[in-house]
Amino acid sequence: MSSIDQSALTHTNEDGKASMVDVGDKDSTRREARAEAFITMKPETMALVAENGLKKGDVLAVARIAGIQAAKQCGNLIPLxxxxxxxxIGVEFEMPLEQSDGNSRIRIESCCRLSGKTGVEMEALTAASVAALTIYDMCKAVDKDMVISGVRVLEKSGGKSGLYLAEGVEA
Structure with missing residues (x-):
């Protein structure tokens, strides 16, 4: 038996078929979500990112724009x-974060806000994910062993369900 409350799954209709949620009767409220992702790379790759030494250009500037564009396109990317x-839409980077295995990583944090009838968690997750993918794309010529991990919602606020904070996250 599953521990998931099936009635909480709003993207299915009474027949159990995929369905877009009707938000027409919801109140517009201020809504915000923050998400994060990490990309792990070799220290030499991190140095190239930090020194703007890659042939494709300024990795973090391009990744920031990619994340912003991705959040704006979320409704086209995710069917419901x-x-x-x-x-x-904000995308920020924290680097370098040294790891015990000798590798380095970049932490990507996105934030999306609106006044509306539905939340922005998917937009924040998409922004952080695509920013990480863009870093991978721009660095893959020198480091094919990079790993993207830890994509998650950190915080969401607004709407009927109110504030959510991921475990270990402070508001």
């Missing part, structure tokens, strides 16, 4: 997501 008019 509503297209949203986002008020703000």
């Amino acid at each position: 997501c509503h297209p949203l008019m986002l008020n703000f």
Whole structure:
């Protein structure tokens, strides 16, 4: 027996078929979500990113723009997501984060905000994920062993369900 409350799955209709949620009767509220992702790479690759030494250009600037563009396209990428008019999209990087195995990693954090009838968790997750994928794309010529991991929602607020904070995250 599953521990998931099936009634909480809103993307299915009464027949159990995939369905877009009707948000027409919901109140518009201020909604915000933050997400993170990590990309692990060799220290030499991290040095090239930090020194802007890769032939493709400024890795973090391109990854930031890619993340912003991805959040704006979330409704086109994920079939049952509503297209949203986002008020703000931010993508920031924390680096280098040294690991015990000798590798380095970049932490990517995204933030999406709007006033609307549905949340922005998927947009924040998409922004962080695509920023990580862009870093991989721009660095793969020198490091094919990079690993993207830890994609998760850190925080979401607004709407009927209120505030959610991931375990270990402070508001």
